[in-house]
Amino acid sequence: MTHSPQIKVPAIYMRGGTSKGVFFRLQDLPEAAQVPGAARDALLMRVIGSPDPYGKQIDGMGGATSSTSKTVIISKSTRPDHDVDYLFGQVAIDKAFVDWSGNCGNLSAAVGPFAISNGLVAPDRIPADGIAIVRIWQANIGKTIVAHVPMTGGAVQETGDFELDGVTFPAAEVALEFMDPAADEDGAGGAMFPTGRLVDDLEVPGVGTLKATMINAGIPTIFVEAEAIGYKGTELQDAINGDEKALSMFETIRAYGALRMGLIERIEDIAKRQHTPKVAFVAKPADYVASSGKTVRAGDADLLVRAISMGKLHHAMMGTAAVAIGTAAAIPGTLVNLAAGGGEREAVRFGHPSGTLRVGAQAALVDGQWVVKKALMSRSARVLMEGWVRVPG
Structure with missing residues (x-):
């Protein structure tokens, strides 16, 4: 009986806010998945365990909810005044589909810590102690997010006393600034209110x-x-x-x-x-x-x-x-x-x-x-x- 051996892909499973997902460095993905397309989508769906007609994602890393069926790809940014590019893929649970149309604000909190810990931010921008400012380009919607990541002893501080409803245990606070948040790359021509009316x-x-x-x-x-x-x-x-x-x-x-x-x-x-x-x-x-x-x-x-x-x-x-x-x-x-x-x-x-x-x-x-x-x-x-x-x- 012929079979295909499993491939190993470096990854980190992270919680960000009230969500969690599988994080990858772009350079660590198989070559065919380093560019957008069917190969990337197929890889991410298989990692998460979709499509699953049972709706459980038992054979993957997903948790069978919108908050836990998530993937993230991070790379060094080529854009001026940005440290990293952040691409978010929301994996459908029961369908063969990865939605690239929006951002995940919760996982945005994990992007800065991931980028620092995985060598994607220039060392001269990271203090040994204090707050590291990570400038993130959110590639799905073309927006800038600024993450304020606490550092202690040269490493990202993850534990602390910041409490977030929806998360059982306290942790270190990561403050986020969503710059110019009107989502102009989603069909609205830059208008915050696409119909022109507040109601x-x-x-x-x-x-x-x-x-x-x-x-x-x-x-x-x-x-x-x-x-x-x-x-x-x-x-x-x-x-x-x-x-x-x-x-x-x-x-x-x-x-x-x-x-x-x-x-x-x-x-x-x-x-x-x-x-x-x-x-x-x-x-x-x-x-x-x-x-x-x-x-x-x-x-x-x-x-x-x-x-x-x-x-x-x-x-x-x-x-x-x-x-x-x-x-x-x-x-x-x-x-x-x-x-x-x-x-x-x-x-x-x-x-x-x-x-x-x-x-x-x-x-x-x-x-x-x-x-x-x-x-x-x-x-x-x-x-x-x-x-x-x-x-x-």
């Missing part, structure tokens, strides 16, 4: 006409009001992820929102775009019990947000969607801003299924258009395992 009437067949804020910032996101779709904003995963009718509704909202945002040309094209846009629903603050069992009081947050990622309610909040939340909250009149009480603000703390998160953004009205120069938030990151992944040749 639209979005007609969704079978659902109705919903008020919606559709924004390109961090990641294209469609915000609707929780009450308008029958929710309170306090829901946890079990309330939605086992409800096929609800999940179908969110996918329909996502498809018609994507069409209005100019991200797809035909409704059926949404099947080829699982990672973006995101759909989230917002509500005014209320008491609820988080997935950890901790009580979140109304006074602990400015608003409540729940978001759908890869067809399921996210267990916490996607980092890129948090950028969208912070950006929209800073702009008076959006649904996010109104849920937070309205008015001008530079930071917002929102409640999500696992707890709360604070994100900031600086917005300004320039020539009649809203501009956000940067959004800020803190995450943490940690190496979980390093060595090689093995893939059947």
Whole structure:
């Protein structure tokens, strides 16, 4: 019986924020996978364990959720004033598909630490102790992220006392700056609000006409009001992820929102775009019990947000969607801003299924258009395992 031996590919399994994924240096990939295309996609799918009709990814590194079916490729940057290029691939679980259309904000926190530890940042830019500034080019959306990575004794500091809801154990804080976060490489021509309005009437067949804020910032996101779709904003995963009718509704909202945002040309094209846009629903603050069992009081947050990622309610909040939340909250009149009480603000703390998160953004009205120069938030990151992944040749 003939067989193909497994190949070994150097890799590191890392947690970044409330996600985890398999990280590669571009130079370590097999030659055919060092360029975009079918060979790269096939390799990454096999590493993660997709497509898996059982939806478990047992024969791979994936964890069968949108937060754990992720891959990252890092290389030295050839762009001026950048240290590394960061490419993110969201691997579908049950389909043979890798979505390259957006960034992962959570794993962005792990890019700086990975780059430093793997020799991709010039030594003269790394202090032995203090904060290393890593300038990251996010290649999926063509944006700059600046990571502030703590260093101790010449090595990346991973442990610490920074707590992040959705992550069980504390770690070292990694502060991130998402520069000029409007996602201009995703079909919106550089417009933060691709329809030209802060709030639209979005007609969704079978659902109705919903008020919606559709924004390109961090990641294209469609915000609707929780009450308008029958929710309170306090829901946890079990309330939605086992409800096929609800999940179908969110996918329909996502498809018609994507069409209005100019991200797809035909409704059926949404099947080829699982990672973006995101759909989230917002509500005014209320008491609820988080997935950890901790009580979140109304006074602990400015608003409540729940978001759908890869067809399921996210267990916490996607980092890129948090950028969208912070950006929209800073702009008076959006649904996010109104849920937070309205008015001008530079930071917002929102409640999500696992707890709360604070994100900031600086917005300004320039020539009649809203501009956000940067959004800020803190995450943490940690190496979980390093060595090689093995893939059947």
